[in-house]
Amino acid sequence: MTEEGRRGLRSVEKKKKLVKSKQRVADHGEVFTPDWLVEDMLELVEEQTFRIDSRFLEPACGDGNFLVPILIRKLRRVKKQFGRNKNQFTYNALMALWSLYGIDIMEDNVLACRERLATIWLAVYEVVTDSHPEQALRDVITYVLERNIVLGNALSMKKVDDKAVDIDEPIVLPEWSWMCIKLSGFGGGKVKRNDYRFDHMVQLGEEAPVEDDLFAAASPPPRPRAEVVRSFPPIHYLSIPSLVEEEVSL
Numbered sequence: 361m362t363e364e365g366r367r368g369l370r371s372v373e374k375k376k377k378l379v380k381s382k383q384r385v386a387d388h389g390e391v392f393t394p395d396w397l398v399e400d401m402l403e404l405v406e407e408q409t410f411r412i413d414s415r416f417l418e419p420a421c422g423d424g425n426f427l428v429p430i431l432i433r434k435l436r437r438v439k440k441q442f443g444r445n446k447n448q449f450t451y452n453a454l455m456a457l458w459s460l461y462g463i464d465i466m467e468d469n470v471l472a473c474r475e476r477l478a479t480i481w482l483a484v485y486e487v488v489t490d491s492h493p494e495q496a497l498r499d500v501i502t503y504v505l506e507r508n509i510v511l512g513n514a515l516s517m518k519k520v521d522d523k524a525v526d527i528d529e530p531i532v533l534p535e536w537s538w539m540c541i542k543l544s545g546f547g548g549g550k551v552k553r554n555d556y557r558f559d560h561m562v563q564l565g566e567e568a569p570v571e572d573d574l575f576a577a578a579s580p581p582p583r584p585r586a587e588v589v590r591s592f593p594p595i596h597y598l599s600i601p602s603l604v605e606e607e608v609s610l
Contacts, residue, residue: 419514421462423472458536474505517559531558555590
């Protein structure tokens, strides 16, 4: 980012709050990253932020200060490459979205992050396809974001309640993938979902090279070595919200 661009962002941020309250700072250390710093940090991994299938996990996602610009970059690439074909655009735009993950201890942040990501995705879809997203597709976006953007404590690796107190449930994150992406055009719209415990992935990440991590930026996505805690049969992407989940315990 140019110095002129940084000055512009800083001037805007003077009107924005990087701290919601002193109490939240004291209780949770919550301070939002300024936009100019987010942009500078993303430029360090610029190639990955524009790659449609690269996975990003933000363990203190707030309301999406990192995930939102990453999604915008990804959708920009999807539009450029597939904007003339509605199906191809939809498939790749979904891949761009479900490759983003976030964890935050504050419920209002989680809800705001989900809403921002959904609003951007649906707005871009409407502009590119010149069509209003059907309710079934909106339901898919809602369902995916409710599983990818999680209310939890990334330090204890447990879910939390609405008062930010740990509960005896592990943070579980899904891996979404298109079936037979190269052989049959996204497998006729079918998706495979496997779920993993966050603590298991972190433990493996401490022992394994970065490229073996589930959420490492690599192409094609590497097969994770963490144990699958929930696996679902292939299903058409518009039927994703019908998936029935069994509880995962510690």
